[in-house]
Amino acid sequence: EITAQTTRDKERKLLAASRKEEGNELKKKEDLSEMVFHLQAKCADRTQERSKLESESENMHQREVGLDREKAVIEKSKSELNVRRKDEEDICERIKIASSEMENEM
Numbered sequence: 001e002i003t004a005q006t007t008r009d010k011e012r013k014l015l016a017a018s019r020k021e022e023g024n025e026l027k028k029k030e031d032l033s034e035m036v037f038h039l040q041a042k043c044a045d046r047t048q049e050r051s052k053l054e055s056e057s058e059n060m061h062q063r064e065v066g067l068d069r070e071k072a073v074i075e076k077s078k079s080e081l082n083v084r085r086k087d088e089e090d091i092c093e094r095i096k097i098a099s100s101e102m103e104n105e106m
Helices: 002-105
Strands: none
Touching: none
16 A cells, blocks of 8 residues: 555656646747747837838938939039130220220320
8 A cells, every 4th residue: 555655656756747847848839939939029110120121221322323413513513613714804905905905006
């Protein structure tokens, strides 16, 4: 009777330990599942953030291209103005020379 009782007690303890181990394993799986879920959400957030940054980068590039075009137009306008200014200076100089010659003839 004592041996049978001892055997049953050992079996109960082993069964309890086995159930506890199964519970621990289940808890670990649940924890891992939750961790995977959070990591997937974080990955999705980062992907969305990267996409947004790439879009902003492309917009900045387009603005930079536009500014480069505007700068080229401004430089061309400056060059044209300098040419006109030089032409005007030449014309004024010729007018002065012609005026001076006219005065000398009179």
